[in-house]
Amino acid sequence: EDQVTQSPEALRLQEGESSSLNCSYTVSGLRGLFWYRQDPGKGPEFLFTLYSAGEEKEKERLKATLTKKESFLHITAPKPEDSATYLCAVQPGRGGSNYKLTFGKGTLLTVNP
Amino acid sequence: TAGITQAPTSQILAAGRSMTLRCTQDMRHNAMYWYRQDLGLGLRLIHYSNTAGTTGKGEVPDGYSVSRANTDDFPLTLASAVPSQTSVYFCASRGTGYTGGYTFGSGTRLTVV
DSSP, X not given: OOEEEEEOSEEEEETTOOXXXXXXXXXXXXXXXXXXXXXXXXOOEEEEEEOSTTOEEEETTEEEEEOSSEEXXXXXXXXXXXXXXXXXXXXXXXXXXXXXXXXXXXXXXEEEO | OXXXXXXXXXXXXXXXXXXXXXXXXXXXXXXEEEEEEETTTEEEEEEEESSTTOOEEOSSOTTEEEOOSSSSBOOEEESSOOGGGOEEEEEEEEOSSSSOOOEEOOOEEEEEO
8 A cells, every 4th residue: 555654744944944844655666756735725736746766856945856765845945935735645656547646644834934 | 727626615514415516627637536635634535537437436435426427527426425524625637647746626625514
């Protein structure tokens, strides 16, 4: 059974204080690992897809990295507007074109001014 | 604006009543999904459809049914609601290829009393 564990559950940072969120996964043949951002009362918003160990993706203050067992979402010099819940999800390699994702429970990030 | 439209935004439903949550997309995506999101449990897949005319069961399908008569619409029906179905429901879609993640709707907040 595919499993995704995110840590910490909640993280509070001061503006400008860099940190990382962790996503550990167990999946049968990883086809893709996804990061999403979710604001209160809204649906998740796609951030990144990572496909193979060693891959990195960047967007503004966010950088996602991938190893064979986990992914990190690095946040550099965060701003209050980066406050949100960050979700990690995996797509297994089995199942052909079946794109079902398994999500972690998320990390609630709060950035104080 | 292209995307996914969910209706209603919120609903209070008496236990034992039936209800259909509507989901419409205008991106011509083949695959569509229904997830429920509960505090402490994260996003869990209810049902999915890889293409019009086909559907499949996800992780938590009991008490729910879906249909996919065309590409754009993917309604979720609760035949006889129970309080444990109180949740936020998200519809999502995905086009072909591996470059992008799901596109999510804004969600339906359902309370069964």
